[in-house]
Amino acid sequence: MNNPTALTPFRIDIPQIDLDDLHDRLARTRWPIPAPDRADRTDFSRGIPLRYLQELAEYWRDGFDWRAQEAKLNEYAQFTTVVDGQTFHVAHVRSANAAATPLVLNHGWPGSFVEYQRLIPLLTDEFHVVIPSPPGFGFSAPLSSSGWELARTTDAYAEVMTRLGYERFAVHGTDIGSGIAGRLAAVYPERVIGTHVGVDRAVLGLVGVRFPSPDGLTDDEIAQLATLQSEGATERGYLEMHNHRPDTIGPALTDSPAGLLAWIGEKFKVRSDGGHQPPVVDSDQLLANISLYWFTRSGASSAQFYYEAEHSGLAFAFAPGVPSAWVAFDTHPIIRRSMDPWNAVGHWTDHAAGGHFPAMEEPQLLADDILDFFHGMS
DSSP states (O other), X not given: OOOTTOOEEOXXXXXXXXXXXXXXXXXXXXXXXXXXXXXXXXXXBTBSOHHHHHHHHHHHHHTOOHHHHHHHHTTSOEEEEEETTEEEEEEEEOOSSTTOEEEEEEOOTTOOGGGGTTTHHHHTTXXXXXXXXXXXXXXXXXXXXXXXXXHHHHHHHHHHXXXXXXXXXXXXXXXXXXXXXXXXXXXXXXXXXXXXXXXXXXXXXXXXXXXXXXXXXXXXXXXXXXXXXXXXXXXXXXXXXXXXXXXXXXXXXXXXXXXXXXHHHHHHHHHSGGGOSSOSSOHHHXXXXXXXXXXXXXXXXXXXXXXXXXXXXXXXXXXXXXXXXXXXXXXXXXXXXXXXXXXXXXXXXXXXXXXXXXXXXXXXXXXXXXXXXXXXXX
């Protein structure tokens, strides 16, 4: 008899034919012909530079070892389970401490559970780590239907925690994962011990678009915010496509590994630790993450999550009765004034280092803040 709430053990085993197909497609990439004066591999002013992209693609084809990355990922216990008709992939890393607190790590786009490889060992003395992949991301694909937005996903995550036997749990999130984290606390305040959110300077590009501008800014601060908003506008091309035309970009992300590499690789470059050289997120980390999108065809399906969120009418959810913490990387003073104008967040930390992917860029700083915030909570 089928068990609709079963937790089915899962191991990653990409067929060799899929690896061969990836390498063949990369070898046959039909590259654009740039203008002669567009040879600078460090100039991201028009998007990802062709030379940089070609070097990354060459390494993906001839140097990157997927099987080694696959073996590392399979060191984590994983399972799939079906909730509301949708298959969810979940990594579940138990602590040796039986009394450890369950902690849900919530990622966004273009991340995956791969994002947390460097963070997990820093947390498992104190936490049982649970990493669900959102619908349409990674092995939580293919999508069973349309309509998988934040509210439905939040309910599914709560059900996953119930199936694992965790009545109470902590949550952390970045990017759209912060929306899931906040909604878990708002809808299930009796179950959520506390919420911990990671953010970076790029969020200020959405002030005046997604979030209201703070009151009382000086003329200098208004000018700084305007610059950040202008920079943010140049970075929102992908967001508008995901929000409104995911079906248009989807085939390119599914059929062309070079296209997927450009679409995701640019975001990691410009939003990781300020785009510093050498990059904080190394090529193997980056390509393990992008390979997961490629092999699962989730470049297209993950974009659908944005469309659903954009058209759901849901606002960012807050839970005043649940302890909350925010940690800002590559910080700016206006971040807190925008995100927490009432000083309601009890635990706020600023770091000059890091960027949009703190679990990959600054895992120790992130782990320390999570451990500090949740210390003594149960």
